[in-house]
Structures are given as structure tokens and as C-alpha cells.
Amino acid sequence: MLHSDIINDMQNNQPKALALLKENELIERAKNRDHAAFEELVKRNQAKIYNLGLKLLGNKEDAADLLQETFINAYYALPKFEGKSAFSTWLYRIATNNAFMKMRKKKIPLVRFETQTSDSGKLEFYHNAPDWSNDPGAHLRNQELKLLIEKSVDALPGKYKTIFVLHDIEGFSTEEISKMLNLSVPAVKSRVHRSRMFLRDKLSSYFQTDLKQGANL
Amino acid sequence: MKCEKYLELISLYIDRDLDQDEVDLVEEHLCLCENCMIFFRTLKKTVALSRVYYRKKYCRVPKNVSERVFYQLRVIYEKEKF
Structure with a gap:
């Protein structure tokens, strides 16, 4: 046939x-x-x-x-x-x-972050990061920002990316994800948090650079 | 409690996944600590931007991709007959 x-x-x-x-x-x-x-x-x-x-x-x-x-x-x-x-x-x-x-x-790391991440003690960064939450560039008409979000999510280790996508994009609860991936609920919560911190660091660095460039003009 | 101890609580606060005592603790700290308030605002914005970005990207399954799945299933059904 x-x-x-x-x-x-x-x-x-x-x-x-x-x-x-x-x-x-x-x-x-x-x-x-x-x-x-x-x-x-x-x-x-x-x-x-x-x-x-x-x-x-x-x-x-x-x-x-x-x-x-x-x-x-x-x-x-x-x-x-x-x-x-x-x-x-x-x-x-x-x-x-x-x-x-x-x-x-494809040898994509599943749990290891390629770069130093925020929860390993870079508290300094939180306390020096700009408040970009109301920045005029912080919207999805900003093509650079869209690319950065995609690139940053892609840079998350596989298991973190999966948990972030399931929780923050697909809207599954931490309990559902824990059953789906055979992880404890605290482990899921911790990975959601680390993923968010990683992404937030990337966006903060972008806006920090952007603000500095703006100040130098 | 030091600021770093609040970071994960702030993430859970965004998800409304804290009991009332913890909510009070976080809100009290956010009122007093400008840096953690910035952390809260930017973390919340990060989650919102990512969510909206990926939800807008939702796409249909291309016809040929879908047909390939059904074709493979038909092959399996045929094999099962024997």
C-alpha cells in the first residue's frame, strides 16, 4: 500500500x-x-x-x-x-x-550549568542589578529581547529547561511535574527558582549594558 | 534573615505558593529592602515575558509531520496483525 x-x-x-x-x-x-x-x-x-x-x-x-x-x-x-x-x-x-x-x-548538559550561576553566592549581582521591570525596552516588541529570551532558555541545562517550560510556560503545578519527572516537590521548586534566576540574570545584564550605553550617549 | 534566604521565597511568592506566615515575612522584607524589591520586580517580569513570548509562538503541527505519525501507526497496526 x-x-x-x-x-x-x-x-x-x-x-x-x-x-x-x-x-x-x-x-x-x-x-x-x-x-x-x-x-x-x-x-x-x-x-x-x-x-x-x-x-x-x-x-x-x-x-x-x-x-x-x-x-x-x-x-x-x-x-x-x-x-x-x-x-x-x-x-x-x-x-x-x-x-x-x-x-x-546530542551531549546537551542535563543538569550542569555551563556558566557560573547566581545561586552560587553572587548576591552582589542582585544588589547591583538595575530595576528594568518598567524599562521602555522591556516588552516583546523589542526583537533583541525576544532573541535574548530564546537564547537564554536554550542555554539552560536540559532538565532545568524542561522544568521551567513545564512550570512557567505550560502551567503544570510543581506536584504534577514531580510525578512526571520522578523528582521531589522541593527539587522541582528549587529548579524552577534556579532557572528563573539564570534567565533574570541574563536579562538584567542586557538592561544593565543598555542603560550604561544610554548613559554614555 | 539575610537577603539570600529570601530569594527562593520571593520566587514562591510570585507563584502564590507560600503559607500566610511566609507571605507576611516576604512582604515585610520587601517593604524594607529596596534591592530585594528590585529582585522581586525583575524576576516577576522575567517570568511574565518568557511566558507571553512562548505562548505567542505556539504553532500548528505541519500537515506532513502529522501524516508521518499516522503513517507510522498504520505500519505498527499492520505488523500487529501477524
């Missing part, structure tokens, strides 16, 4: 009523190897996983691979899904594990 035949066959045979079913009904059907039900679950969740991949891995190719691997893993693991967490949380768990594997292959 050709690739295009399979896609056409798939699109024509999907019962439209599946789109109306609740997630737990689809899960039960999919556990019994109802393929159409599983594919409906894929349709409902694929954008979340693809976007998570873009944020964690930084490029479309790896995000596409992550999406595919996550749903293939989910298909095999679904009979063991007990419903103790939301289905999407369970998917995020599979996706983050796959993302860590990709990061390891």
Missing part, C-alpha cells in the same frame, strides 16, 4: 462521532486496540507535544521526531495507563523522557 493510500484510507474511515467522545471513553476504546480512538487522542494532543518539542529541542526536525516517538511509545504503553494522572500529563511524561534521551545523544 502506498503512503498516500494509507493516509486517504485513514481519513475516509475515521468515524466522525469519535470527535464527540470524551477523552476517558477514547482511552478505554484505545486500550482495547480501537485504532481510530487512539488516532483521535493523537489528533487532540499532537499540537501540545509538538510545541513542547520545539521549546525543549529548539528545531522542527527534532520536534517532529519527538512527536512521532512519543505517540508510538504511548500506543505500546497505553494498556498500562491507569488514569492516575490526566492523559496529557502522562503523554508529557513520555515526551520529556524522549527529549532527555535526545539531549543526551
